[in-house]
Amino acid sequence: MDTKHIKYLINLEDIIIKKIKIKGGWVNTHSHLDRAYTLTNKNFRYSYYPLKKKWYLVDEMKRLATEEDIYIRMEKALKYFIYQGTQAICTFIDVDEVIEDRSLKAAERLKKNYNKYIKICFANQVLKGVLNKKSKYWFEKAIDFVDIIGGLPAKDNYKKNEHIDVLLRTAKKMDKIVHVHVDQFNNNKEIETEILAKKTIEYGMEGKVVAIHSISLASHKKDYRYNVYKLMKKAELMVISCPIAWIDHIRNENLVPSHNSITPIDEMIPEGIIVALGTDNICDIYKPFSNGNLWIELRFLLESCHYYNINNLVNIASINGLKVLGL
Numbered sequence: 001m002d003t004k005h006i007k008y009l010i011n012l013e014d015i016i017i018k019k020i021k022i023k024g025g026w027v028n029t030h031s032h033l034d035r036a037y038t039l040t041n042k043n044f045r046y047s048y049y050p051l052k053k054k055w056y057l058v059d060e061m062k063r064l065a066t067e068e069d070i071y072i073r074m075e076k077a078l079k080y081f082i083y084q085g086t087q088a089i090c091t092f093i094d095v096d097e098v099i100e101d102r103s104l105k106a107a108e109r110l111k112k113n114y115n116k117y118i119k120i121c122f123a124n125q126v127l128k129g130v131l132n133k134k135s136k137y138w139f140e141k142a143i144d145f146v147d148i149i150g151g152l153p154a155k156d157n158y159k160k161n162e163h164i165d166v167l168l169r170t171a172k173k174m175d176k177i178v179h180v181h182v183d184q185f186n187n188n189k190e191i192e193t194e195i196l197a198k199k200t201i202e203y204g205m206e207g208k209v210v211a212i213h214s215i216s217l218a219s220h221k222k223d224y225r226y227n228v229y230k231l232m233k234k235a236e237l238m239v240i241s242c243p244i245a246w247i248d249h250i251r252n253e254n255l256v257p258s259h260n261s262i263t264p265i266d267e268m269i270p271e272g273i274i275v276a277l278g279t280d281n282i283c284d285i286y287k288p289f290s291n292g293n294l295w296i297e298l299r300f301l302l303e304s305c306h307y308y309n310i311n312n313l314v315n316i317a318s319i320n321g322l323k324v325l326g327l
């Protein structure tokens with residue numbers, strides 16, 4: 001047997017990281033740097049609470065945070081991403097009646113000080129929704145500054161469509177792209193990715209809308225999943241997967257197709273959907289053990305989706321991220 005053409009693939013991590021470097025470096029498309037490193041010995045116990053409770057449990061920390069506190073946290077996290085060779089990052093920042101504009105001001109300073117080292121995009125987190133009077137006020141206050149309009153339809157539960165209408169109407173008017181947290185609960189009652197794709201087409205926003213997470217899709221039946229992929233393709237809806245953020249979903253007794261609680265990228269990519277990578281929360285009550293290591297995130301993604309296409313993984317971690325951020 002002729003063995004001289006056999007190449008041993010001993011360190012796939014090195015191979016992938018070298019290829020990412022050639023593409024300009026990592027792109028972290030989803031994070032919440034203004035809440036990074038807010039874990040304390042007092043709030044650590046909140047980590048066990050359900051997600052919807054955490055949306056309120058962060059209020060205490062947010063109320064007490066000064067602009068300087070927020071700046072220091074964001075800077076610390078940003079330096080870690082620069083150290084890893086990250087070319088671009090998107091972070092959501094809370095802008096609402098609790099934190100008011102303090103994250104916004106810290107973000108402005110961060111952009112001024114670090115823009116020459118890393119491309120930073122900001123999106124507004126709408127933890128209080130966008131429909132009531134107060135939340136609308138802060139939503140409008142944020143949109144001039146942010147590069148990307150952020151959404152969380154589950155926060156305006158029972159009025160998810162109206163929430164998405166506000167996002168898309170505003171984005172269209174302002175000519176901005178939209179990143180929306182959808183299908184986060186690993187539950188086959190959720191159909192937010194489908195709604196978002198339909199709304200994207202309705203508003204003529206094809207190619208300008210990004211679904212963050214879309215975990216629940218994996219818990220639906222195959223026919224439904226593939227119909228949604230077709231719809232996503234038609235809407236040019238892109239998707240961000242934050243693997244570690246969701247792999248911890250606790251077990252339940254719902255009988256659904258066997259799956260990992262993760263964006264089903266192994267099915268989406270062959271259907272022509274653009275997939276990118278994000279770290280989501282770092283060292284806070286949402287994800288106390290997450291540290292923002294991008295290689296660990298990519299490794300989780302490839303393992304939990306059984307997805308080994310090296311060139312596509314490299315694109316997920318780099319150039320697809322640029323597309324998702326509109327860069």
Ligand SMILES: [Zn+2]
Pocket residue numbers: 030031032092181212280
């Ligand atoms: Zn998020």
